[in-house]
Structure formats: structure tokens, C-alpha cells
Amino acid sequence: MKHTIKLSLVAASVLALTACNQKAEEKTAQVAEVKLETEVQQQAYGIGASVGNFLQKDMADKKELGIELDQALIMRGFKDALDGNAKLDEAKIREVLTALDSSVREKQAAKAQADAEKNKVEGAEYLAENAKKDGVNVTDSGLQYEVLSEGEGKKPVATDIVKVHYKGTLLDGSEFDSSYARNQPATFPLNQVIAGWTEGLQLMAVGSKYKFTIPSELGYGERNLGKIPANSTLVFEVELLEIQEEKEHGHDHAHDSE
Numbered sequence: 001m002k003h004t005i006k007l008s009l010v011a012a013s014v015l016a017l018t019a020c021n022q023k024a025e026e027k028t029a030q031v032a033e034v035k036l037e038t039e040v041q042q043q044a045y046g047i048g049a050s051v052g053n054f055l056q057k058d059m060a061d062k063k064e065l066g067i068e069l070d071q072a073l074i075m076r077g078f079k080d081a082l083d084g085n086a087k088l089d090e091a092k093i094r095e096v097l098t099a100l101d102s103s104v105r106e107k108q109a110a111k112a113q114a115d116a117e118k119n120k121v122e123g124a125e126y127l128a129e130n131a132k133k134d135g136v137n138v139t140d141s142g143l144q145y146e147v148l149s150e151g152e153g154k155k156p157v158a159t160d161i162v163k164v165h166y167k168g169t170l171l172d173g174s175e176f177d178s179s180y181a182r183n184q185p186a187t188f189p190l191n192q193v194i195a196g197w198t199e200g201l202q203l204m205a206v207g208s209k210y211k212f213t214i215p216s217e218l219g220y221g222e223r224n225l226g227k228i229p230a231n232s233t234l235v236f237e238v239e240l241l242e243i244q245e246e247k248e249h250g251h252d253h254a255h256d257s258e
Helices: 002-028 039-064 071-082 090-130 195-201
Strands: 144-149 161-169 175-178 186-189 209-214 234-244
Touching (some): 090 209
Antiparallel strands (some): 144 209
């Protein structure tokens, strides 16, 4: 309900600006030129643009869920309320907005479940095909790895702290995290990351670069992390730079706590 109330307030702000602009247009019988010469004008326009962008995205998200709101009625409701002539009283408004909020949550949950099931099926199909490729090795757990280059250093154990460079992508190729992009290697205890990393990095000697294809059950499982949807099969390119004795803090998208 808090989200709906917030949205209602945002919508009111946007529509207020729209209504004022429309009245100005009616007086001049043409679209008035937007003047952004002063800081105050820019601030006013900035508020309108900011809330307008938010409302546009929110309405697009609802449309994706199959909820398409009549923009003309939204504007009419605002105008009627502004004129003190709203056709729904406060109790009815709360009732219908609560119902809208519940409908959105239900549809979001249904979509999330459908997407998770789809990801699971697509992941299993991808893993089955990838396992047939030359150079791809499959461990007993289902982890798949390719040796891109082999180093000559020590291999870590699960209790070690490692320093790595890596890039993580989904099966569609979209990148969700990269230490290369940050130009800063990640450092973390090997037993505090996702199972696919804990297992995979112990196969690597320092100086090696491997490609891991990690089934969802060795990754984040049914958790939805935004950039990493539920039941996602993950692809990582990882360079093991060194094994460290003292713990250092580094950001990584393979960390279990994320």
C-alpha cells in the first residue's frame, strides 16, 4: 500500500504539471515554448521530468504484467480532485488502490515463478549441449569448466583466501559483474562464495584462467538477485592471481551473502 500511495502522490505531481501546462496551451491556442533560462525554471522542469520518468516506467512495468491503465482517466481523476469534484470518495480510492497493489504483487509473483521455471529448463538444455563441446570438463557435482590457460603456481584449498579477476555473464551473454570493468581484482575466502566457485577454483593453479559454467544449484539457486534471475546458469571467466594469507575485503558477485 505504501508503494501505491507513493505512486499516487507522484502521479498527482506529474498530472498537476500537465494540467497547468494544458491550461496555458488553451489560453495561447498553441504549445508554449519551454523556457529553461533560469535556475528556478530548470528546477521546476527537473522535478517534472524526474517524476514523469518514474511514472512512465511504472506504467510500462504494469503494462508488462497485463495491467494497462487509462491515461485519460488518470488525468480526469486528477482534474476532478483538483476542482474538488472527485467522483470517488477517500475510502473508495483507498479500496481500489489497495486492490491494484494486490493485483500487481500477485502478477509479479506469478511472472517470477514462470521466469524461474523457464530459466531452469533453459539452463539444463544449455548445460547438456555445452558438455558435448571439446575441452569442456564436467565434475561429479555438475560443474563445467574449460582451461583457457594453465598456470604453474599452487592450487588453493577451500580455507584459503584468493585474489582473482573475473567476468560473469548469463546465458544470453549479458554481463552482470566484472572485476575487469572495475579495474580492481576481488579478494575473498574461498569457502564463503557460491559452491561452483569454491569447487572450481581449487582446480586452478595460480596464474591459470578458466571458464566455468555453473548450474543454478551451484550458484544462487532460486534466489532472484535482480541482475541474476532465479535459477540462472552462470558463466564465469576467472583468473587466479594469487593465494593470500591475510584476509582482504573485495567486492564480488560470486559471494554467497549477496
